[in-house]
Amino acid sequence: MRVARFYAPGDLRLEDADEPRPARDEVKIRVRQCSTCGTDVKIFNHGHHHLVPPRVIGHEIAGEIVHVGDEVSGWSIGDRVQVIAAVPCGTCPDCTGGRMTICPNQTSVGYHYDGGFAEFLVVPRQVLAVDGLNRIPDGVTFAEASVAEPLACVYNGQELAGVGEGDDVVVVGAGPIGCLHVRLARARGARRVFLVELNRDRLDMAAAVVQPDAAVCGSDVDAVDEVRKLTDGRGADVVITAAASGQAQEEALQMVARSGRISFFGGLPKDRPTITLDSNLVHYRELTIVGANGSSPAHNKKALQLIGSGQVPVHDLITHRLRLDDLHEAIRLVASGQAIKVTIEP
Incomplete structure (x- = not known):
């Protein structure tokens, strides 16, 4: 079978490999779609400590x-499935307390176990142990189902x-995460959703698809002032920084309303x-700042439900569909911002 194997930063090789052999307590799948994301770009450029x-x-x-191992129940050959990425241990105090996203023993598919840029994948026993293999709803394509993992994180x-x-x-x-945030906020009943981005081309591409109530280009206008104008000086109830930007986090405190929430x-x-955080703004305006780290198996199930019900459409976020031999081009597209979502069919 064909696989994409990472050896070192900048060294991602498309190779022939033997098909993996599952153990008696594991499941083997034929990968139909594996979507790319910014993390794949980071791995390609810098590797990852895990x-x-x-x-x-x-x-x-x-x-x-x-293939279904002899010790696995509840699954059959031909079942269409989505696989979680972040794998909690399921037994630590955080996991048993319902906080699987912050499991200190978390492992990950594509990091600790071989991932999905391959024709076949063994679903590790650790995934099955935490109910991390999910049925794809009828009517949801493999490409759409592959977007469930990032949507789970957004959820x-x-x-x-x-x-x-x-x-x-x-x-x-x-980017793709920001687009998913716009769609999910609408599904959760938000009154208005505003999209802010520095890159004009990237903003225009995303806004044409997800159609926010306003699209603000931070390189053309002062984004903080623009948000205040859009909200009659009050600020937004929620500001989500879906960008790896310290400036965006600092400006979020200037955009948010009193008693607002920042993610x-x-x-x-x-x-x-x-x-640099003005803690007096947090103190006197009673602001809430929260982090967000990945997703749990339950979040993945919810994401598939949202896609299957049509509450969060994702088919039009997939702007490029490539084959495994084109993976380097897919990574280039993601890194350049020329795509929203790129899926790979091995």
Whole structure:
């Protein structure tokens, strides 16, 4: 079979490999779609401290079961499935307390286990142990199902930030995650959703698809002033920073209304992880700042339901569909911002 195996930063090789052999307590799937994301770009350029090469990467995975181990129940050959990426241990105090996203023992598909940029994938026993293999609803394509993983992360972030009925929401960052935030905020009953982005071309591409109530280009206008104008000086109820930008996080405090909520959704570069935060704004305006780290198996199930019900459409976010041999081009497209979502069919 063909695989994309990471060896070192800049060294991602398309190779022939033997098909993986599942154990008795594992499942094997034929990968039908594996979507790319900014994390794949980061791995390609810099590697990852959890990834020991050589490793098949790719973690937004959908496919169909071709083998079920003798000790596995509840699954059949031919079942269409989506695989979680972040794998909690399921037994630590955080997991048993319902906080699987912050499991200190978390492992990941595409990092600790071979991922989805391959024709076949063994679903590790650790995934099955936490109910991390999910049925794809009828009517949902494999490509759409592969977007469930990032949508699950977005769902977690909006749950933590309490996005709900009547909110004015600002999403900073017009990449695929930002687009999903716009769509989900609407599904959760937001009154208005504003999209903020520095890159004009990226903003125009995203806005044409997700149609926010206003699209604000931060390189053309003062985004803070623009948000205040849009909200009659009050500020937004929720600001979500879906960008790896310290400036965006600092400006979020200037955009948010009194008693508002801020989601630091996008992590910052490891060499620049700090910001200047006016804590008096938090204190006197009674602001809430929350983080958001990945998703749980339950979030993945909810994401598939949202896609299947049509509440959060994702088919039109997939702007490029490529084959595995074109993976380097897919990574280039993601890195350049010329695509919203790129899916790979092995």
